[in-house]
Amino acid sequence: MILIIFTINIVYVSFFTVRMIMTLKGYRYIAAFVSMIETVIYIVGLGLVLDNLGEIQNLIAYALGYGSGVIIGSKIEEKLALGYITVNVITSEIDHALPKQLRDKGYGVTDWTANGMEGGRHTMQILTPRKMELALYATIKEMDPKAFIISYEPKAIHGGFWVKSVKRGKLFK
Incomplete structure (x- = not known):
């Protein structure tokens, strides 16, 4: 469960980061499509954490996944080099x-x-x-x-x- 929550949050935040940058650079329609995928991933990940709130390791995995997702999302944006x-x-x-x-x-x-x-x-x-x-x-x-x-x-x-x-x-x- 911990690994699943961690991975889901990395993917979610990576999508979030890329979507924000695409929005700022004027790629509205691609950003809208990415946000639909991002939302589904977010709901699934958050649902897993909320269903298991008594497990502190799930919250830690969620937080670590979020921080890792920011780094990975930034690296993806560097590789895309939009604009x-x-x-x-x-x-x-x-x-x-x-x-x-x-x-x-x-x-x-x-x-x-x-x-x-x-x-x-x-x-x-x-x-x-x-x-x-x-x-x-x-x-x-x-x-x-x-x-x-x-x-x-x-x-x-x-x-x-x-x-x-x-x-x-x-x-x-």
């Missing part, structure tokens, strides 16, 4: 070859010259699917190991030459 990120890169030297090299690899790059505390800098803004995030970081670090990199998730994307590809989810496919 896009915007990466801002600031290099210490003005190098016009760097944006071109990134464009040649398929990234959309907007670049400009900026001024830092110690003089001129080259700044780039790059939109990429999250699945390409680590590859982009590796490419940037290979080209400029001292580059300053900041990334964030854009809430909305409008305009630019990638918009149709982004809306269809076909960027880098």
Whole structure:
């Protein structure tokens, strides 16, 4: 019974985590479908615990399964890597070859010259699917190991030459 409750809660919370992230990223219909499965799993697991409230080990298994489910759900979301990120890169030297090299690899790059505390800098803004995030970081670090990199998730994307590809989810496919 303990193992069943533990496993059910891992599955439930993993579904819950993935569903929440899908909802936040705008995948409403998939999130709704996942929530139906999640609810059935939750009711079965909670029912098992409530039927055996006198058994403290069942409550402990429920709590441990919940915590484990959060970790596993987060790992699943990392593997799915839904959505896009915007990466801002600031290099210490003005190098016009760097944006071109990134464009040649398929990234959309907007670049400009900026001024830092110690003089001129080259700044780039790059939109990429999250699945390409680590590859982009590796490419940037290979080209400029001292580059300053900041990334964030854009809430909305409008305009630019990638918009149709982004809306269809076909960027880098």
